[in-house]
Amino acid sequence: MSEEPEKVPEASGVDLARVALRAAKEQAKARGAAAQQKKQARRGGGLRSGARADGRDPLPLGAAINRLITERGWETPAAVGGVMGRWPQIVGEDLAKHCEPLRYDEDPEERVLTVQCDSTAWATQLRLLAPRLVARLNEDLGHGTVRLIKVLGPGGPRKGYGPLRAPGSLGPGDTYG
Numbered sequence: 001m002s003e004e005p006e007k008v009p010e011a012s013g014v015d016l017a018r019v020a021l022r023a024a025k026e027q028a029k030a031r032g033a034a035a036q037q038k039k040q041a042r043r044g045g046g047l048r049s050g051a052r053a054d055g056r057d058p059l060p061l062g063a064a065i066n067r068l069i070t071e072r073g074w075e076t077p078a079a080v081g082g083v084m085g086r087w088p089q090i091v092g093e094d095l096a097k098h099c100e101p102l103r104y105d106e107d108p109e110e111r112v113l114t115v116q117c118d119s120t121a122w123a124t125q126l127r128l129l130a131p132r133l134v135a136r137l138n139e140d141l142g143h144g145t146v147r148l149i150k151v152l153g154p155g156g157p158r159k160g161y162g163p164l165r166a167p168g169s170l171g172p173g174d175t176y177g
Contacts (some may be wrong), residue, residue, distance in 0.1 A: 016137040022135040024029040080113070080145065083137060090136065095129075102152070111145065113137070116152040 059067065069078050084104075088096035099117045117123035130149040137146045158177075 006063075017134065077104070077106055079140065081107070083141065090140070095122070095126065099126050099151075104146075112145040112150050113146050113148070113151065114150045116155070118154055120153050123151050126151045 007039070069075060081104075083090060084101045087101055098119065099115050099122055102114045102116050105112045105114070116128060117126055126149070131153065134149055135144050138144065
């Protein structure tokens, strides 16, 4: 028994018209998509957000900032900055009136919080409280965030001696010769 290949019916005029119409629609759709992409590129926009939530949707400001902090790896500096803003609640009102945090060195080997006090008595008090304060900060920020508190005493007098000085003078100590 010989098998004859199946005969494929030839497309009639209506079928040919449908195939041609489908091909024309696909080409038009492709041209339209390309034109839409060009238009969006000119406007400076990329793909637009659709009906469902995705990563391109607008975020509340707080969520956007948290996402940025996480993406950039700024968790520790942001947390320490928060500590500087909450300094009176952490150390107490009395100590906060006389001691001010200046900077934080986030180098992994250092991790030093520098604090300046307005008198030597308060600087001594803060040096005595430093181990407990480091423990409290690490409890709040995470273990090892602050290793040391560097306490600075009051600064010296301002170096500006004024506009009027004797020629060759070295400052206020050079009065008597």
